[in-house]
Amino acid sequence: MRLRQKSKNTFSEERVIPPRIGLLWLLGAVVLVLSPHLLRQPLWLSLFCLAVLGWRGFQLLRNWPAVNKWIRIFFTFAGFIAVLRSYGTITGRDAGLALLTVMLCLKLLEMKTQRDTMLVIFIGYFLVIGQFLYDQAIFIGLYLFLAVLVLTTALIFLNHPGSQRSHWRYNIKTAGGMLLQAMPMMVLLFILFPRIPGPLWGLPNQETMGRTGLSDEMSLGSITNLVNSEEIAFRAAFETDIPPANQLYWRGPVLWHTTGRHWRGIAETDPLTQRPPPDFTASGEASLYTVTLEPHDKRWLFALDLPASISIAARSRVDYQLLATKKVTELTRYQASSYLQYQVSSLAPDLETIALHLPLRANPRTRQLAQEWRQKGLSTNEIVTRAMAYISEGNFFYTRQPPALTGPNPVDSFLFDTKRGFCEHYAASFTTLMRAAGIPARVITGYQGGELNTQGNYLLVRQSDAHAWSEVWLDDRGWVRIDPTSLIPVENVETTIDASRFRSTLAKSLRYGDISWLTRGLSQMRQNWDAVNHAWNQWILGYGPETQDEFLTKLGLGKMNWQQIIALMFGLIILVLLPVAAYLLLRQAPATDPVNRLYQRFCQQLAKRGLPLKPGEGPVDYANRIITAQPEWASPVQQITALYTALRYAKVSHHEQFLELKNRVADFKP
Amino acid sequence: MSQIHTQMQQVVSQTGSVILGKETPIRLALTCLLARGHLLIEDLPGVGKTMLAHVLATSLGLKFNRIQFTNDLLPADILGTAVFERESGEFKFHPGPIFTQVILADEINRATPKSQSALLEAMEEHQVTVEGETRPLPEPFFVIATQNPSYQVGTFPLPESQLDRFLMRIELGYPDADAERNLLAGRDRREMLAELKPVMSPETLQQAQQAATEVHTSDALLDYIQALLTFSRQSPYFLTGLSPRAGLALVQAARAWALLAGRDHVLPEDVQQVLPHVVAHRLQGSGVKEGSSETSTTTALIQVFSEVPIP
Incomplete structure (x- = not known):
């Protein structure tokens, strides 16, 4: 019986119908993620993706019917075979990403529950990374950052239902905030993650x-x-x-x-x-x-x-x-x-x-x-x-x-x-x-x-x-x-x-130094842009084992092997995250109010004896729980609780009460 | 003060002697009354909803009327209507059953929305307007509506905006085994009802209502209430957060509950006691955490509030 109850709970998430606005955002994000892939993939795949996206869009906006299960099964096999025919394989960079694109589209067709949308979002993130296997130019990086932003916004729309009523700008801001928070971690990992000789996105590639x-x-x-x-x-x-x-x-x-x-x-x-x-x-x-x-x-x-x-x-x-x-x-x-x-x-x-x-x-x-x-x-x-x-x-x-x-x-x-x-x-x-x-x-x-x-x-x-x-x-x-x-x-x-x-x-x-202001302006622009590209190549894409070594030496971290670097990296991450975690966990701890501080000391005493204050538990409930567990402490616990509630919640309280609370907490040695 | 408290305890015990094993719902109903709010009781037929309303009214010495809501009930059946009188040759207003102090709107969700809204307007304004003339309702005015679970056939569920007019919603539930045994072995309830004497006068009740508004809420407590409201707005479990009106309702109910407990200030426990009954009918689950039946939904949902730390 209990087992059945449990499985029901796990499945209950599946039954959740995602909100329409969230699905629309997700569709938009998928369009952004797929576009650069589609430019490169075979025509049939691009047309298929566009058809699916269009159908899904009309389904959301104009209540078109859902696609029959048998048609989806047919497309699954057809897509598989088509990829095999186009590429001669289903593994490797090109064929693998093409297959992933087909499957993403098919998932869009059958997307009904919250769980499906999560799957689509994570395939989306994966395809974003896939794009870097082809091109690592600045523009592509910026574009994919935008795609990740929209994808994350869709994630917020779908996962935080209160967000559907809030303005999309607010949700984008939330997503942007999350990405910004991830930024220091990204920089840290980029600089410190041990580089192996070979391209960052190393694949034997057909490109060169x-x-x-x-x-x-x-x-x-x-x-x-x-x-x-x-x-x-x-x-x-x-x-x-x-x-x-x-x-x-x-x-x-x-x-x-x-x-x-x-x-x-x-x-x-x-x-x-x-x-x-x-x-x-x-x-x-x-x-x-x-x-x-x-x-x-x-x-x-x-x-x-x-x-x-x-x-x-x-x-x-x-x-x-x-x-x-x-x-x-x-x-x-x-x-x-x-x-x-x-x-x-x-x-x-x-x-x-x-x-x-x-x-x-x-x-x-x-x-x-x-x-x-x-x-x-x-x-x-x-x-x-x-x-x-x-x-x-x-x-x-x-x-x-x-x-x-x-x-x-x-x-x-x-x-x-x-x-x-x-x-x-x-x-x-x-x-x-x-x-x-x-x-x-x-x-x-x-x-x-x-x-x-x-x-x-x-x-x-x-x-x-x-x-x-x-x-x-x-x-x-x-x-x-x-x-x-x-x-x-x-x-x-x-x-x-x-x-x-x-x-x-x-x-x-x-x-040859030609004259007119237009050509000069153009040349200036070209030069600026190329200088930016050069810096990007040099410091981002060209950040290999040698540059890393050089950079770390400049920071005074030279002569480290990769084990030490990994240790340093995790050390730094812990150093960053620990205060954040501590802040989040102990937020209510630093009580500025002296009454609260006394009460906390009282709670700590009891926590040491295995009776900690539960989150959200009121003082009277807490006292009752303690007295049930340890009746011999009833008198001091009741007095302290009474004094504390009087000081904290009553209309008038006296300094004598505070002093008495102070004494009683000091005397309380369970 | 202590006199009020004693009388209120008497109300509770007298009501409890008729409605067996239901002290908490009785206290909650009385709390709602003290906070000048209206009460919605939602439960299956036959668990004593009507009896509770009747006993409470009698114990408080209030005039009591009952309207059975049906799907052919018209607004005039509630508010009253002007009738032409031959002798005087003019229309005379015949007040409807609403002109009373405690009104039991039985099975409110069986009536059509039009009739429902006639009652709900009276609840909000404490007055009714018939044929262009506004007539005040007696004070205190208290509506106890009962509602069948909405999955039963032939019901018009109240929309959220109207549910919001009720300060609290309670459930009675089946009595436990001992209480049920006493009930079965005991006397006829209707006989007992006829013998009941008021233990509190309407004037005392009004004093008590005034006293409830003066119960102290410290800054620390208001912090806690704000934390609860913020939590409801940020939590993924709810489709919508609690409104400021819900926050006010929470404060009122917690004050009345503290008064009933004989205190002049509100403790976090008071808030926790009334919270499920004040907020459950104002919240909708987002579906992230949902059980199978309506009842367990609210219980499961309200439990998430226990995560909120008390500042």
Whole structure:
């Protein structure tokens, strides 16, 4: 019988019908939570969600009928199968979240009781977290904060029935208050929670794979995609002075091998990759800077020519290309130093062979031109100068839409016929020409320049800054950088004005300090916004093991292992929560009224003997309970209670009564 | 003061000699009367609701009328009506049963809302307006309404706004085994009723009512009452909180209860004693904590007030 009664009580919560206003708020919150997911998920899922939300909305507002149970069962299976068909699986990030979305919608359809709404709310919170698996930008963070706020407001509407009559603004305020109260805890956990190496939201993700970026192969024309992209490659904050723009060559993959058309770097399997880079002598001050690199799913890191040191696990290859130990799949921060004036000491013979190699039959006219120069008895330096002059004075044009080089000898066609191209064409052709003349040469890819953000005092390098240039080996000067693209006369640079290019054209014009107040204002705004993003990347998303360590050291908490950090974290949490809990528990304790204080002492005496005052128990009831339990105390207990009630509740009371109470409480030793 | 107290004790004991084993409901009914409030008794037929009203009225020496509410009862049946008199050639007002001191509105929820509201207006205003003429009701004026549990067929439950007019709502319940045995073995109740003598005069009653308003409520006690009101407004168990009027009712009832206990000041226990009967009919459960039947609902709900600490 008792058991049955009990189960009835537990189920009674299920029977509670949630209020309509609460359900409407919940629907709104679900719309907010689902919207960013729906933009990404398949069309059928988005349409299904919209249909369910619409139906549910009309059900609430216009009393549409509820959906039949068999239809819901059908949709459950159909949704399951549809997810399986769309994704080929039901696990993993994408399929898992899609399945969760389907199930949330189905739960909305059958949502009837208080318990159902709780389930919907908590799935909602989970989906909010799910969104961070895709995007951690500031806007998304702010948006999801809003979603959590609305979700919490719905929770209040549904769980605190008195709230239905109060104004929604009051409930939002309550929800906001709750979130604000959670804020210190959030900050504490964020700072102290031990970080494992790896992204905060680490998942093997599909995202970086399709990212535009450099590759360690080049075939004429493949960089066209790059110049179109305004995506950010990395940001570099300088501790020393920012070098002039014509020195800002960010070194990326170095390409050695060529087939005449294709260029590629030293293969991973090649023993050459294990060889340390040759020494170089540097002059002048080193540039010190911190790079925040966007994930590009390749191992290479970027540094100014020539890199001397780097703060993270990476090695410098024989051609000074920096490689991280693993792929860059998350936002990565590192400090590096570079010397802008340098001289490399030696070129190993096997490398010289590679740097001189050209395919035998390809590009005969180029080889012929180089041979002519050689036969004229020109020195190496003179040949380089002649080649540079050939490009600067040879009526070459810079264009982003060059004519196709389809023939078997692309360098020949470029140098002698079309004469139109961009950095890649120039770098590849110049290097080929140098090799043909017997001068060791290689192609360097990377980024050139960068937009100075005056707000955050750092350089912003975009994918559109991708570049390729040449390096030639001169016996007296070592490897020398030659950027053939920069030799083109300014009037030969084609500018395109079609709409799709407008943004980058605008960006370019801004970069060159263009004039009008509008462009300046725009540039200011862009810079401010990017500075905020940079800070967010650096301090929130980039808060990894190293930054944490650094930050804790600054706080004087360095040299702690993660166990100690966890201990510290819980210590701090307890330190924060204990006074709050104590305040809440002992709120009525500090009685300022002396009469009350005496009575409390009396209660404490009795509590020690196992008869504490129950919450909400009046003094007379308490006295009666004590006398029933311990009849021998009847007289003092009755007297004290009588004095206390008289002092506390009667119209007139005398000081003598107070003194008597004081004595009696002092004498009372049960 | 002590004379009043003695007389009131006599009222209680005399009523208790007829209504056996129901001292608390009797004291509560008397409390309600002392606080100048109207009383709603809600229980099954045959547990002695009418008898209680009648005995109380007789013991207090008050005029007593009874109206049986039925679904064809009209307002005029309660208030009275103007009748044309041939001799004088004019309309003369024939007062209805409401012109009395204690009125028992039996099974008030069997009448239509229109008739109910006629009575409820009289309760609020202590006067009735018939044919454009306002007539005061005798003092003291006290309504004891009885109500069947609303799940019985053919009832029009009173809306919340009208329930609010009753200061207190009590339940009688079945007598316990001993009391029931005495009842079965004892004399005929109607005979006993006929023999009853008033033990208190209406004037004394009015003095007692005045004395009840003068019972002291200390700051500490008012703090406690405010804590209770705040609790009802913040608690998830109730759909709506207690109104300020409910707070006033609580103070009045607690004062009268203290007076009945012979004290000149109110203790928290007094508040706790009257609280369920003052607030239960003004509160609606939110459904968070609900049992199966109406009665257990209120009991369960009111118990949550014991969580409120006494300041």
